[in-house]
Amino acid sequence: MNNDTVIQETNIALRDNAEVAAALGRSYAAGFVTDIEMTSLPPGLSEDIIRQLSAIKQEPEWMTEWRLDAYRHWLTMPMPDWAKLKIAPIDYQALSYYAAPKAGPKSLDEVDPALLEAYEKLGVPLHERARLAGVAVDAVFDSVSVGTTFRKELAAAGVLFCSMSEAIREYPDIVRKYLGSVVPTGDNYFAALNSAVFSDGSFVFIPKGVRCPMELSTYFRINAQNTGQFERTLIVAEEGSHVSYLEGCTAPRRDENQLHAAVVELVALEKAQIKYSTVQNWYPGDENGVGGIYNFVTKRGDCRGDDSKISWTQVETGSAVTWKYPSVILRGDRSVGEFYSVALTHHHQQADTGTKMIHIGKHTKSKIVSKGISAGRSSNSYRGLVKMENGAEGARNYTQCDSLLIGKKCGAHTFPYMEVKNPTAIVEHEATTSKISDDQMFYCRARGISEENAVSMIVDGFCKQVFRELPMEFAVEAKKLLEVSLEGAVG
Amino acid sequence: MNMLKIENLHARVEGREILKGLSLTVNAGEVHAIMGPNGAGKSTLGNVLSGRDGYEVTAGSVSYNGEDLLALEPEARAAAGVFLAFQYPVEIPGVNNTYFLRAALNAQRKVRGEKDLDSMQFLKLVREKLKVMQISDELLHRAVNEGFSGGEKKRNEIFQMAVLEPRLAILDETDSGLDIDALKQVAQGVNLLRSPERAFLMITHYQRLLDYVVPDFVHVLADGRIVESGDKSLALKLEEHGYAGIAERHPAGEAA
Numbered sequence: 001m002n003n004d005t006v007i008q009e010t011n012i013a014l015r016d017n018a019e020v021a022a023a024l025g026r027s028y029a030a031g032f033v034t035d036i037e038m039t040s041l042p043p044g045l046s047e048d049i050i051r052q053l054s055a056i057k058q059e060p061e062w063m064t065e066w067r068l069d070a071y072r073h074w075l076t077m078p079m080p081d082w083a084k085l086k087i088a089p090i091d092y093q094a095l096s097y098y099a100a101p102k103a104g105p106k107s108l109d110e111v112d113p114a115l116l117e118a119y120e121k122l123g124v125p126l127h128e129r130a131r132l133a134g135v136a137v138d139a140v141f142d143s144v145s146v147g148t149t150f151r152k153e154l155a156a157a158g159v160l161f162c163s164m165s166e167a168i169r170e171y172p173d174i175v176r177k178y179l180g181s182v183v184p185t186g187d188n189y190f191a192a193l194n195s196a197v198f199s200d201g202s203f204v205f206i207p208k209g210v211r212c213p214m215e216l217s218t219y220f221r222i223n224a225q226n227t228g229q230f231e232r233t234l235i236v237a238e239e240g241s242h243v244s245y246l247e248g249c250t251a252p253r254r255d256e257n258q259l260h261a262a263v264v265e266l267v268a269l270e271k272a273q274i275k276y277s278t279v280q281n282w283y284p285g286d287e288n289g290v291g292g293i294y295n296f297v298t299k300r301g302d303c304r305g306d307d308s309k310i311s312w313t314q315v316e317t318g319s320a321v322t323w324k325y326p327s328v329i330l331r332g333d334r335s336v337g338e339f340y341s342v343a344l345t346h347h348h349q350q351a352d353t354g355t356k357m358i359h360i361g362k363h364t365k366s367k368i369v370s371k372g373i374s375a376g377r378s379s380n381s382y383r384g385l386v387k388m389e390n391g392a393e394g395a396r397n398y399t400q401c402d403s404l405l406i407g408k409k410c411g412a413h414t415f416p417y418m419e420v421k422n423p424t425a426i427v428e429h430e431a432t433t434s435k436i437s438d439d440q441m442f443y444c445r446a447r448g449i450s451e452e453n454a455v456s457m458i459v460d461g462f463c464k465q466v467f468r469e470l471p472m473e474f475a476v477e478a479k480k481l482l483e484v485s486l487e488g489a490v491g
Numbered sequence: 492m493n494m495l496k497i498e499n500l501h502a503r504v505e506g507r508e509i510l511k512g513l514s515l516t517v518n519a520g521e522v523h524a525i526m527g528p529n530g531a532g533k534s535t536l537g538n539v540l541s542g543r544d545g546y547e548v549t550a551g552s553v554s555y556n557g558e559d560l561l562a563l564e565p566e567a568r569a570a571a572g573v574f575l576a577f578q579y580p581v582e583i584p585g586v587n588n589t590y591f592l593r594a595a596l597n598a599q600r601k602v603r604g605e606k607d608l609d610s611m612q613f614l615k616l617v618r619e620k621l622k623v624m625q626i627s628d629e630l631l632h633r634a635v636n637e638g639f640s641g642g643e644k645k646r647n648e649i650f651q652m653a654v655l656e657p658r659l660a661i662l663d664e665t666d667s668g669l670d671i672d673a674l675k676q677v678a679q680g681v682n683l684l685r686s687p688e689r690a691f692l693m694i695t696h697y698q699r700l701l702d703y704v705v706p707d708f709v710h711v712l713a714d715g716r717i718v719e720s721g722d723k724s725l726a727l728k729l730e731e732h733g734y735a736g737i738a739e740r741h742p743a744g745e746a747a
Contacts, residue, residue, distance in 0.1 A: 440581050440582075443583070445564070446541050446574075446575050450566055453598065457594065461634065463585070
């Protein structure tokens with residue numbers, strides 16, 4: 001082979017990925033609508049609406065006041081614009097802040113069959129016969145929890161797992177102690193809005209020394225039109241306890257953008273461990289960028305005790321816009337924070353996601369592994385902050401940020417921020433950007449593997465480090481989801 | 492019927508004509524060596540036969556077991572038994588070598604209407620092949636070609652070939668960049684796979700591979716055509732006199 005040929009071959013490799021040109025539609029299996037009678041509040045946001053919401057939920061006075069404080073604060077705040085996102089203005093007065101199946105939450109045996117069927121279709125059976133083995137599920141439909149499985153079994157272990165509404169009524173002391181203690185009501189624009197109008201979510205309390213006997217999971221479903229979902233989740237792990245929690249999300253196919261603004265707070269006391277995994281598959285909009293969920297989420301964990309550990313794993317494939325930075329405050333000495341993320345964007349999806357690791361305690365450790373995959377005309381940004389405070393003696397962070405591009409009309413961006421105030425702290429950052437090359441595609445095809453399978457194989461390999469962190473059933477799910485989400489990414 | 496019949500093949504890359512009327516016939520059981528100077532079109536031939544994008548066939552035909560090979564997608568050619576051992580094997584980070592090979596084998600089997608091999612059956616097959624090829628099973632646990640040395644990559648190609656059991660194996664400069672021990676090992680692998688049902692097309696720049704894999708035919712490819720064919724002695728002659736003499740004996744434009 002002479003030099004000319006070498007150059008020609010290089011040129012072929014550098015041309016636009018002819019084999020991986022972005023193309024057609026994708027199928028969104030969770031796009032169906034459940035026809036069920038709903039009770040909802042009229043559109044609009046005011047102190048009066050918040051009082052009504054609080055009243056429907058039979059909340060105590062302190063909770064109503066807490067919401068109103070948050071609302072008043074929210075009114076003074078501007079919508080943030082620092083993320084690398086293009087978002088159409090949101091008319092908060094056009095949204096309804098509460099929607100619930102009319103029959104209201106009851107015990108699982110009495111839940112409307114249409115609801116059970118909806119969850120069945122999503123692969124989350126709630127009824128006694130077909131429950132997911134070894135996983136307790138809390139199912140949240142629009143604004144309310146419609147049922148929680150395995151409650152008796154969990155109660156026997158001392159674990160409290162129920163909807164947030166119920167927790168406010170049943171366990172007010174615990175809720176009052178911890179709610180807003182990690183994400184204060186005025187933390188940010190969407191956290192303030194959520195604090196004012198949050199409807200439901202899950203509450204988990206693992207008492208001292210208890211290892212939660214099964215995986216806990218919440219399945220969030222948006223069904224109603226023109227309704228925002230504002231869920232609020234609180235997980236408290238007392239001294240020496242362990243819990244693994246999974247969350248899944250879907251929504252019907254609709255032409256309007258819908259708002260989802262959640263707040264999740266995790267508290268880990270001394271030697272406690274919380275593992276929080278998310279598979280987010282909200283409706284992403286169609287191939288022309290019409291519709292889809294605006295997913296604005298504040299997730300934060302507080303390693304309050306020494307030797308505690310909080311680990312976030314997320315697989316983000318859905319939503320038109322994702323704005324989300326699951327973070328860990330490493331307060332306790334030797335506490336550990338982890339963030340493993342796969343964010344896939346296709347068509348016109350936009351994601352601005354990452355994490356914050358705030359090192360306060362001595363010898364705290366954090367690890368960040370972020371894998372961004374962009375296809376179509378999508379935009380995918382990693383934004384991360386690693387902060388070493390004065391007292392973070394001997395603290396360490398390792399960050400790895402990899403981006404994979406499929407086609408040439410998409411974009412990947414990395415915005416790492418570092419603030420190091422302690423000279424003994426060590427921060428490491430590695431970043432790569434690559435694309436699925438024609439060479440890789442041809443290599444697979446020359447061995448008999450089809451284009452679509454080659455792409456999902458290469459993407460799967462790229463995400464391996466993160467999938468390893470997911471519980472087994474979720475890892476399989478996540479892999480399938482990526483395959484479906486990438487349908488039509490090669491032409 | 493001939494296994495492979497290439498007639499008057501013309502092909503362009505990036506608008507430049509590289510193959511200019513290449514004809515070649517290969518029968519099952521035969522080993523053909525394609526030799527020639529740099530830029531003669533050796534690698535282009537391998538790429539055209541296996542269906543790589545960017546190689547435009549402007550004239551001529553290629554029939555494989557009576558079928559029009561050029562009409563098939565690369566993966567269909569693989570399923571039909573055509574295997575290209577890459578000159579530069581490609582790395583696929585995070586994808587386990589065994590997983591990749593099983594996906595490839597099962598994809599091919601599916602096209603041929605055969606049942607999938609499950610992981611146990613596949614592992615058994617792989618262990619047999621490793622043993623025969625004298626390759627360490629450490630190779631199985633790594634990602635496809637990731638962090639492999641040049642020699643390991645080439646051995647991995649031969650190992651893939653052993654597992655996929657193609658009918659027509661095209662080795663594109665598999666000997667390049669190998670030290671003598673690795674070369675012997677690769678050659679031994681090829682020799683073990685020689686069979687009356689299988690044909691080999693060995694594209695090489697140097698004679699030395701042919702010391703270990705003795706070809707039935709040697710062809711000289713120059714300026715896009717086969718200009719001389721013979722037996723193993725032709726390779727030795729080339730080694731002695733170099734490719735320089737070829738241009739004199741076969742000026743451009745003269746029919747082969």
